[in-house]
Amino acid sequence: MSSHPVNGLDDVVHQRVRLGILTVAHEARQVEFGYLRTTLELTGGNLSQHLATLENAGLITITKGYEGKRPRTWVSLTKEGRRALRQEVAHLKRLIDQVEQRGTPD
Amino acid sequence: MTTEGGRTAREQLSLSRELARRVRREQRAAWFPLLVFGAITYLAIPVTRSGHAAGLVCRGDAVGGPPGVRVCVAHNSAAFVYWPIALIAAYVLIAFFYLRLSRARGIGTRVRPYVIAGLVLAVAVIAASIWASHRVLSGGYDLLGWHVQGPELYRVIAPACAIGLALLVLAAVDRSPALAAVAVVYLVIAVGRVDFGWAINQTSRWAFAPHLVIEGAVLLLSSAGFAAAQQWHRRATHYA
Numbered sequence: 001m002s003s004h005p006v007n008g009l010d011d012v013v014h015q016r017v018r019l020g021i022l023t024v025a026h027e028a029r030q031v032e033f034g035y036l037r038t039t040l041e042l043t044g045g046n047l048s049q050h051l052a053t054l055e056n057a058g059l060i061t062i063t064k065g066y067e068g069k070r071p072r073t074w075v076s077l078t079k080e081g082r083r084a085l086r087q088e089v090a091h092l093k094r095l096i097d098q099v100e101q102r103g104t105p106d
Numbered sequence: 107m108t109t110e111g112g113r114t115a116r117e118q119l120s121l122s123r124e125l126a127r128r129v130r131r132e133q134r135a136a137w138f139p140l141l142v143f144g145a146i147t148y149l150a151i152p153v154t155r156s157g158h159a160a161g162l163v164c165r166g167d168a169v170g171g172p173p174g175v176r177v178c179v180a181h182n183s184a185a186f187v188y189w190p191i192a193l194i195a196a197y198v199l200i201a202f203f204y205l206r207l208s209r210a211r212g213i214g215t216r217v218r219p220y221v222i223a224g225l226v227l228a229v230a231v232i233a234a235s236i237w238a239s240h241r242v243l244s245g246g247y248d249l250l251g252w253h254v255q256g257p258e259l260y261r262v263i264a265p266a267c268a269i270g271l272a273l274l275v276l277a278a279v280d281r282s283p284a285l286a287a288v289a290v291v292y293l294v295i296a297v298g299r300v301d302f303g304w305a306i307n308q309t310s311r312w313a314f315a316p317h318l319v320i321e322g323a324v325l326l327l328s329s330a331g332f333a334a335a336q337q338w339h340r341r342a343t344h345y346a
Binding site: 014016019020023024026027028029030031032033034035039067076089092093095096099 | 115116125129130209211212213
């Protein structure tokens with residue numbers, strides 16, 4: 001296996017919106033569906049699809065409940081999700097470093 | 107991988123950092139703890155004024171004191187009861203406020219370490235005050251590697267110190283250099299007994315007031331500053 005940082009990028013995490021979801025969930029500890037929808041400027045359906053992908057990969061847990069009469073969906077990172085985010089950021093940094101050191105296109 | 111890939115990686119990373127900054131900004135609400143502590147500091151003025159000297163303890167051979175002179179200390183009866191209740195009530199109120207805010211905004215909060223640190227500090231200050239009320243603190247004491255004089259020790263175990271240290275913890279939790287600066291300024295004023303030349307005759311029953319007025323003003327003005335900055339930021343984000 002090549003040590004090039006691009007090989008370390010996880011397709012599930014690397015996708016722009018999903019990286020955004022993981023980042024917000026990491027900073028907030030727990031984030032509500034509506035906050036993610038507004039912050040990431042997504043439709044409810046689109047966000048649901050990305051959440052399902054992350055949940056199936058075991059990176060987030062989704063908790064549904066009520067606050068008063070309002071249904072609420074909370075998203076939080078799993079241990080695996082925190083690790084995947086940390087790795088993704090590390091790979092991105094290495095990738096940028098490598099491109100900057102090389103200076104010219106391959 | 108090409109420079110195109112490098113640019114994409116940079117965009118991904120900057121998106122991630124911008125989102126993290128935005129969440130942190132929206133989690134912050136330092137104006138509220140500052141407001142609560144400013145309020146309890148000002149409320150302490152009439153409470154302290156209504157109290158009387160109690161628990162008089164004297165020592166004739168006080169270390170570092172003038173030879174052959176009896177040194178006596180007493181505490182204010184009302185302030186002695188007021189501060190433990192006020193500090194604990196303040197932290198409960200702050201925890202409740204942050205939980206409400208978290209639910210309203212839809213993002214979790216990192217306030218738990220702050221509330222726990224605040225409560226621990228409050229309990230420590232209360233315990234130290236009770237301990238100090240039974241003895242005359244004079245001469246030198248070793249406190250966590252520092253050598254402090256008896257009168258200075260009274261300032262270290264004062265409620266203002268618990269408020270200042272807890273604000274430092276909040277600054278670390280919020281990763282807010284501005285709040286850390288406020289906490290340091292407040293601690294310097296409170297522990298250093300800075301009065302900007304405003305002093306009332308020690309025989310007056312209002313002699314304690316200048317310090318509380320100054321400390322309360324620092325807290326309330328900082329609270330107003332943080333609230334205004336947050337409002338301005340929200341408007342700027344809204345119109346962006």
